[in-house]
Amino acid sequence: MYSTNIKKSYRDLRILYLSVKVRKDANLNPGEITVLHADDPEFSVTGTMDSGGYVSGMARLYRYLDLKPETTLEFDVSPDGSLIITSPAAPVLSAGEEVPDAPERKPETVFESKGLKHIHLEPFHPENLNRWQPETEPDVYMAFGVLQDYTDYQYCCGASKAVLEKLGANYSETAKPDAILVDRTTGQYVMAEWKKASSEYKNNHVSDDVDVLVCWEDNETDRSKLPQTVLALRSIAQKAAERALAEEA
Helix, strand or coil, X not given: CEEEECCHXXXXXXXXXXXXHHHHHHCCCCEEEEEEECCEEEEEEEEEECCCCEEECCHHHHHHHCCCCCCEEEEEECCCCCEEEEECCCCCCCCCCCCCCCXXXXXXXXXXXXXXXXXXXXXXXXXXXXXXXXXXXXXXXXXXHHHHHHCCEEEEEECCHHHHHHHCCCCCCCCCCCEEEEECCCCCEXXXXXXXXXXXXXXXXXXXXXXXXXXXXXXXXXXXXXXXXXXXXXXXXXHHHHHHHHHHC
């Protein structure tokens, strides 16, 4: 039986840390790691462990167990290298209650409010990048590609005219969104817009045009001008860098 503690920085980045002892005892190497729960055979989430023992892509686990700083996760490691959480316990269902790994009521997305068609869109898995500083909106795309495992979202595809036509989305009277993401915690497609700074969003969009604004810096003071979710990559990048420096120390 092993354990790992949830630090605030881990929660911010949706990561878990596996100690050297865990990795050595279980012969775990960098790469994909699947996390299961002993109480719930239906639950699983797959992330990626780096050479320092940090497992990214754990947004669904954080949502499922409502993990907060100072929580201790106890787990076993199966022969195939999967982590099996034994504590905290899986959420208990009341009579008639639905599977609890998503919010009680999924928020209505642009897909739902506009009645868009449901078609399969394959998520994109970008390769990592080295040292980099954003200068343009395409740079913010690349930043998200590097940092997406530390967020609740996964890149799916650009919102091209062809894709929007397939979805039945009409943006003839407003600026179209930049991309489609997958919300890891709900499994929903969401519309996303990219900006260097959140204050630029109001120049060609209103709050309900998209579900998620992905920006480098969140500097807009009038929150009514912004969509419900603003994902500021600068703070996420800083926390990821601090974690990497701590690993090297």
